[in-house]
Amino acid sequence: MQAARERTMLLAAFALLALFPLLAGTFYLQLFAKIMIMAIFAMSLDLLVGYTGLVSFGHAAFFGIGAYALFVLSPQYAAASLYLSLPMAIGAAAVAAAVIGLLVLRASGVSFIMVTLAFAQMLFYYVIGSKTLGGSDGVYIYVKPSTTLFGWTPVSLDRPAGFYYLVLAALAATYLVLRFVTRSLFGHALLGIRSNESRMRALGFATTSYKLAAFVIAGAIAGLAGYLDATQFGFVSPDLLGWRLSGEVLMMVILGGMGTLYGSVLGAFVLVLLQDGLTDVTRHWLLPLGLFIILAVLLLPRGLGGLLRRAEKAHD
Amino acid sequence: MSDGLAFFLIQVLNGVQEGLLLFLVASGLTLVFGIMGIINLAHGSFYMLGAYLVYALASFTGDLWTAILIAVPLAIVLGLALEALLIRPLYGRDHLYQVLLTYGLILVLEEIRSLLFGDDVHGVAVPAFLDFSIPLKDALTYPAYRLFLSALCLAIAGAMWWLIRYTRLGMAIRAGSTNREMVQSLGIDIAWIYRVVFALGVALAALAGMIAAPAASVFPGMGNDVLIVSFVVVVIGGIGSIKGAFLGALLVGLADTFGQIYVPQLSGMTIYVLMAAVLLWRPAGLFGRAGAG
Numbered sequence: 105m106q107a108a109r110e111r112t113m114l115l116a117a118f119a120l121l122a123l124f125p126l127l128a129g130t131f132y133l134q135l136f137a138k139i140m141i142m143a144i145f146a147m148s149l150d151l152l153v154g155y156t157g158l159v160s161f162g163h164a165a166f167f168g169i170g171a172y173a174l175f176v177l178s179p180q181y182a183a184a185s186l187y188l189s190l191p192m193a194i195g196a197a198a199v200a201a202a203v204i205g206l207l208v209l210r211a212s213g214v215s216f217i218m219v220t221l222a223f224a225q226m227l228f229y230y231v232i233g234s235k236t237l238g239g240s241d242g243v244y245i246y247v248k249p250s251t252t253l254f255g256w257t258p259v260s261l262d263r264p265a266g267f268y269y270l271v272l273a274a275l276a277a278t279y280l281v282l283r284f285v286t287r288s289l290f291g292h293a294l295l296g297i298r299s300n301e302s303r304m305r306a307l308g309f310a311t312t313s314y315k316l317a318a319f320v321i322a323g324a325i326a327g328l329a330g331y332l333d334a335t336q337f338g339f340v341s342p343d344l345l346g347w348r349l350s351g352e353v354l355m356m357v358i359l360g361g362m363g364t365l366y367g368s369v370l371g372a373f374v375l376v377l378l379q380d381g382l383t384d385v386t387r388h389w390l391l392p393l394g395l396f397i398i399l400a401v402l403l404l405p406r407g408l409g410g411l412l413r414r415a416e417k418a419h420d
Numbered sequence: 421m422s423d424g425l426a427f428f429l430i431q432v433l434n435g436v437q438e439g440l441l442l443f444l445v446a447s448g449l450t451l452v453f454g455i456m457g458i459i460n461l462a463h464g465s466f467y468m469l470g471a472y473l474v475y476a477l478a479s480f481t482g483d484l485w486t487a488i489l490i491a492v493p494l495a496i497v498l499g500l501a502l503e504a505l506l507i508r509p510l511y512g513r514d515h516l517y518q519v520l521l522t523y524g525l526i527l528v529l530e531e532i533r534s535l536l537f538g539d540d541v542h543g544v545a546v547p548a549f550l551d552f553s554i555p556l557k558d559a560l561t562y563p564a565y566r567l568f569l570s571a572l573c574l575a576i577a578g579a580m581w582w583l584i585r586y587t588r589l590g591m592a593i594r595a596g597s598t599n600r601e602m603v604q605s606l607g608i609d610i611a612w613i614y615r616v617v618f619a620l621g622v623a624l625a626a627l628a629g630m631i632a633a634p635a636a637s638v639f640p641g642m643g644n645d646v647l648i649v650s651f652v653v654v655v656i657g658g659i660g661s662i663k664g665a666f667l668g669a670l671l672v673g674l675a676d677t678f679g680q681i682y683v684p685q686l687s688g689m690t691i692y693v694l695m696a697a698v699l700l701w702r703p704a705g706l707f708g709r710a711g712a713g
Contacts, residue, residue, distance in 0.1 A: 159516065207696070211703050214459065214515070218655040219699050221648070222692040229688030347648060351461075351523060358520045391531035397524030401517050402509055 114279075114366060121272055125265040133264040134336070137271045139376045141332045144271075144278045146356040146368035148325035153354070154363030155286050156318045157298030158209075161217045161350050162224030165204070166197040166323040168345030170330030172231070173197070175243050175340050183250035186261075190249070190331055197327020198320050205319035209312055212301075221347055228345045242341030245334055261335060271332055275369075278325055282365055285321065294318055359400060360408050370408050426557040431677055437566050437635075439673025440573035444628035445646055446653040446665045447580065448621025454597040454660020456614050458507060459518050462525035464647025466622045469529060470495060470629030471638045472537045475544050484547050488630050492623055499622030503615055511614075530640070539640050544633040566635055576627070577666060584662060593617060597660040649676075652695045658708025667706060 121140075125133055145167055152158040173193035178184040204223050211219045232240045248261040251270075259266035285291050296304045297311050305311050334340050343349065352375070360371025378396060382389035404411050449463045473494060477487035506525065510518050545551075546565045553561035584590035592613050595603045604610045629642075636642075653672050657664025672691050679690030698706065 153516070159519075207700065211699055214453070214659060215655060215699060215703055215705075217459075218651055219696065222652065222655075222695045222699075225648070226689050226692045226696070229686060229692070232688060233685040355520055355523055358516050362516070388531045388535060390527040391535075394524040394527030394529075394531065398506065398521055398528065401521040401524070402506075405513075405517075 110366075118276060121275075125268055130264045133268045135376075135380060137264075137268045137336055138333075139373055140271045140275045141329050141336065142353065142356065142376055143369040143372035144275055144332070145326055145329035146353050146360070146372045147278055147282055147365050148322045148329065149353050150357050150362060150365055150368040151282055151286065151294075151318055151322045151325075153357050154365075154367075155291060155298065156294045156315060157301075158315060158319070159217050159354070160220040160322075161347065161354065162220035162222070163322070163326055163353055164345050164347070164349035165220075165224035165227050166201055166326035167330035167333070167349065167353075168227065168231070168340075168342070169197045169200050170194065170327030171334035171340045171344050172237060172243075172330075173327070174249070174331050174334040175237070175245055178245050178247065178249070181246055183247040186249040186251045187253060190328070193331040194324050194327045197330070198324035201320045201323025202316070205316045205323070209315050209319065221350070224345060224350060225347060228342050228347075231342045231345060238340075240342055242339055242343075245338045245340065248335055248338065267336060271336075274328060274332060278328070279365060279369075282325070286365070290314070290317070355397065359397065361406055367408065374408060423557060423560070426560045430556065430560060430562055431681060432674070433562060433566070433570070435674035435677035436670060437570045437573075437673070438677060439670035440570050440577070441628055441632055442646070442650060442653055442673055443577060443666050443669035444573060445625045446650040446657070446669050447577075447662055448624040449650050450654045450657065450660055450662065450665045451593070451597070451617050452621045453654065455593060455600070455617050456507075456511070457515075457600070458510065458618075459515055459522070460507075460621075461519060461522040461647065462529060463522075463621065463625055463650065464643035464645070465526050465529040465533075466495065466498075466625035466643070467629035467632075467646045468533060468641075468643030469498075470626030471544075471633040471642060472533055472542075472629075473626070474630040474633050475542050475638045476537060478544055484544065484634065488627070491630055492627060495623045495626035496619050498626075499619035500615060502622070503618040507618060508614075526644070530643075534640065541640075542638040544638060546634040563635075569631055569635055572631060573628075576624075580662065589613075589616065649691065652691055655705055656695050656698045658705030661705070661707035664705055664707035 121136070124136060128136070145163075149160065149163045152160050152163070170193045173196045174184065174189055177189040177192055204220075208216065208219045208223060231237045237243065248267075251258055251261060259269060261267045261270060286294070293304065293309055293314050296307075296309070297314060301311050330344060333344065356371035356375050357368050358371070359375065360369070361367030375393075378393055379389065382392055386392070400408070445463065445467055449460065452458050452460050452463070470491065473491040474484065474487045477490055478484050481487050481490070502525075506521060507518075510521060546563075550565045550568050553563050554567065555561050582590075584593055592603065592608050595606075595608070596610065596613055596617075600610065603613075628646075649672060653665055653668040655668075656671060657666070657668030671694060675690045675694045676687075680687040683690065702708070
């Protein structure tokens with residue numbers, strides 16, 4: 105019964121997002137595209153934090169790799185092909201996640217938080233020092249990727265609505281893939297690792313391989329989000345790899361409610377909309393945002409997603 | 421002394437000074453984490469607040485020392501108030517909620533700073549009697565205030581060592597970082613120790629910001645830079661270990677200073693490479709206990 109209601113609500117939310125371009129102007133289309141990109145990013149982190157118990161404070165590394173991959177793959181004044189550059193960007197993030205994952209998964213608990221941060225910061229400073237990647241100034245991508253396939257162009261990404269639908273499709277695909285992954289046997293093994301890793305090992309699970317696989321999947325999806333971000337703004341800077349973004353996305357996951365996927369989407373919507381709304385009202389918008397986060401922790405023990413679930417129970 | 425040697429000596433002094441200052445921030449962070457089990461992301465903000473407080477007070481009193489004498493008690497009161505209002509409800513909850521709440525606290529403290537002191541970069545004057553440089557070689561000198569800064573940090577580190585090694589409070593703190601439940605069941609008031617440790621941590625971080633202010637500039641966001649580096653120190657040293665924080669801070673200070681000279685293109689990376697290397701070698705840090713944290 106509850107699963108059915110959850111599905112109805114998600115379908116309704118998807119339908120609303122799909123109809124949104126009919127109502128909204130360019131500004132809101134771009135804002136919502138940005139939010140959905142963050143939602144994809146946050147969901148990928150939820151696979152690690154909420155389902156595997158791996159709290160990464162360096163997840164922006166893979167977001168940034170996806171973004172810089174588009175820059176590297178784009179000819180200077182011409183469009184890269186979406187069908188080539190997108191898989192390659194995701195692949196680059198996945199390969200980086202496999203290499204970094206092999207090293208960081210030696211640590212656990214609080215050390216894991218810090219080691220993931222360390223590797224992300226290493227990449228951050230590498231890019232700052234790299235001339236080809238534009239250093240601290242960042243780089244511009246002058247032409248958005250082209251969707252032309254055998255002479256046929258389904259949507260132009262230069263049109264706000266066209267890009268919006270690409271992001272919406274990516275959001276839906278990410279949700280479905282992660283839902284499938286987390287409900288599979290593999291996903292249940294991850295949940296087992298989260299609650300008690302030594303027990304899972306004793307049961308014969310190669311837990312490190314499972315964690316590495318989760319790390320690679322999460323990294324690849326973060327790369328997708330980074331690629332979309334670079335496409336939207338046409339500008340890539342080291343900030344996309346920095347600890348601030350890693351922290352921000354972690355806040356979205358925790359605030360939304362870990363281990364639910366849709367909670368991360370909710371967290372992304374709430375945080376970005378709050379930021380956007382508050383910047384309009386006051387220059388000191390961080391103050392109300394900070395107070396909101398503090399009060400949310402003190403008053404909502406299980407995140408915004410927990411609040412939804414409680415409202416649902418009261419309804420029954 | 422040859423030019424090269426004098427230059428090298430200056431860099432060592434710089435690295436040690438950076439490390440000792442970091443130790444003041446990191447020691448509070450490691451104690452709060454090791455004993456209270458709280459990951460405090462807002463710890464760097466206390467460093468920033470300390471620097472801004474002393475900037476504001478020094479322009480009022482005209483003297484660094486009176487400013488510090490007024491600011492330290494203020495920092496302690498702030499620490500006690502924050503512990504009572506925000507940190508206490510978090511004991512026993514998932515670490516992630518502590519991370520989230522203290523992240524919110526960073527934003528709040530940053531904006532309070534902006535409202536009270538504005539967003540400009542400021543400087544604090546070096547006290548007159550220390551405002552000179554020690555000549556090492558014709559063209560190479562070393563500022564006296566920096567030397568004094570190192571000595572002061574060493575003295576504070578010594579005082580902390582004495583406090584933790586020889587006093588009853590220190591005994592309780594050491595016991596608390598080893599086995600919290602046992603301390604509680606032995607009838608030691610752990611809530612009181614939490615309060616003291618948190619306030620002490622806030623005061624140390626703020627004090628570091630205060631005495632660093634004349635040597636560097638006072639700017640928005642200075643707390644966040646220190647926070648991340650302090651976490652690196654804590655993780656290298658081993659969570660909860662003061663000894664580890666001391667050694668880790670010196671290593672980080674030296675690695676950072678020499679990284680800027682010998683590998684300037686990758687200078688920001690050196691401390692993270694150091695941290696990754698230490699953790700791959702000893703996952704619990706230099707003085708951490710395996711399985712802790």
